[in-house]
Amino acid sequence: xxxxxxxxxxxxxxxxxxxxxxxxxxxxxxxxxxxxxxxxxxxxxxxxxxxxxxxxxxxxxxxxxxxxxxxxxxxxxxxxxxxxxxxxxxxxxxxxxxxxxxxxxxxxxxxxxxxxxxxxxxxxxxxxxxxxxxxxxxxxxxxxxxxxxxxxxxxxxxxxxxxxxxxxxxxxxxxxxxx
Numbered sequence: 001x002x003x004x005x006x007x008x009x010x011x012x013x014x015x016x017x018x019x020x021x022x023x024x025x026x027x028x029x030x031x032x033x034x035x036x037x038x039x040x041x042x043x044x045x046x047x048x049x050x051x052x053x054x055x056x057x058x059x060x061x062x063x064x065x066x067x068x069x070x071x072x073x074x075x076x077x078x079x080x081x082x083x084x085x086x087x088x089x090x091x092x093x094x095x096x097x098x099x100x101x102x103x104x105x106x107x108x109x110x111x112x113x114x115x116x117x118x119x120x121x122x123x124x125x126x127x128x129x130x131x132x133x134x135x136x137x138x139x140x141x142x143x144x145x146x147x148x149x150x151x152x153x154x155x156x157x158x159x160x161x162x163x164x165x166x167x168x169x170x171x172x173x174x175x176x177x178x179x
Contacts, residue, residue, distance in 0.1 A: 014120035
């Protein structure tokens with residue numbers, strides 16, 4: 001991966017908050033929210049219980065100059081909200097294609113935060129993608145609604161391993177063309 005493609009990660013304005021690169025000061029809130037079993041169980045990669053240092057490692061990986069994935073905090077501090085309401089990421093999976101992933105802290109569920117974050121990332125298209133992909137667990141219809149409300153189209157069923165669950169979990173796969 002060329003360093004110039006990954007070195008800069010933009011701050012992206014969303015409706016009522018910004019998407020900004022992770023910083024070391026975020027580790028406490030990331031640990032608090034990602035340590036919640038309800039959050040971890042809806043992701044592929046967050047273990048439960050969350051081991052010590054996991055959030056520090058995430059922030060370090062998110063700021064590595066040779067990363068393939070960009071990760072943003074949903075930061076509402078400038079609008080009088082919480083400093084970290086969740087995370088959203090874009091992982092480069094192929095030329096012109098990235099996979100979007102996100103989680104939102106339970107305190108912000110059912111508030112439209114996830115939808116607004118996904119819409120902001122689509123609008124900014126920081127990877128210059130032709131298409132975005134996403135997978136959600138089939139027992140998480142709220143995340144599926146976020147994607148369909150943001151113009152993603154259902155592609156099919158699959159399954160993927162969830163670290164928190166210690167098992168393969170059925171998923172729905174979605175895509176959205178951008179260019």
